[in-house]
């Protein structure tokens with residue numbers, strides 16, 4: 001079947017390295033077949049390696065079967081299109097100021113188009129907001145290959161395969177977590193803000209910060225729309241801001257409006273920013289790197305005798321390590337068997 005933008009023929013799911021726009025992998029990319037594989041492959045390499053390896057991952061048998069079944073069977077409205085049918089890699093700038101943390105690909109959205117928040121209504125919302133804030137080159141996100149670029153922003157997901165019923169299991173979220181951890185770790189040197197979409201995106205971000213040994217306020221910050229918390233990375237403080245998810249359920253009912261989303265995005269981005277001649281405000285020519293404020297010095301890492309998985313030292317590692325919400329057997333037992341995500345087709 002022909003790609004709707006390029007007209008090239010593809011199988012569904014799409015084999016890596018066959019020409020799909022933005023495909024970060026090729027036939028030689030190492031494939032993860034288990035949770036230890038994911039942990040090992042996510043621990044090394046740069047952003048391109050991360051994107052390539054995560055886009056061919058097969059570590060969760062149930063999700064692999066589901067995403068590929070959806071890709072073969074398709075929805076009637078897209079019956080003439082090839083489906084990506086693989087994990088969806090993060091989208092955007094390799095050195096972002098702003099990270100947007102979503103949930104998981106939608107079966108007929110990103111699982112079809114192969115790009116985060118692309119091909120469904122929730123994508124229309126977040127990309128329009130990123131465009132208004134100067135982080136996107138266009139307000140629409142129709143399909144991979146449509147010309148969209150994010151500048152200064154990167155969109156990531158805690159679970160990178162479309163889950164049946166929009167409900168990944170705790171084990172699947174735990175297996176996928178190293179990809180998210182690595183995204184945060186690689187972004188940290190330039191990162192100043194994170195916009196977490198929904199309570200699951202918020203919890204995933206806090207969990208990743210804890211696993212990375214970043215400082216997280218105590219008591220643990222709770223999600224609500226407009227909630228804010230400061231995370232302490234080795235490179236300085238990062239502002240975490242919560243927003244209701246851009247799901248159809250939230251936007252149709254006006255629980256989330258455009259001004260609400262714009263305000264949360266502006267807070268996460270550090271307020272209104274000067275734009276370049278393309279109208280982009282993310283990372284623009286001529287601007288010096290963002291200096292870390294002097295107060296950040298208290299977030300440096302004094303030795304405390306405990307070393308986290310990533311090798312960072314944190315003054316409260318000894319308190320935070322046993323409380324990782326997604327990263328430990330203890331926390332997995334505390335979770336309900338399945339956490340439901342917003343309704344089908346309403347998230348990245």
Ligand code: SF4
Nearest residue numbers: 057059060087161176
């Ligand atoms: S959900 Fe994550 S860990 Fe599981 S198969 Fe997909 S990319 Fe791999």
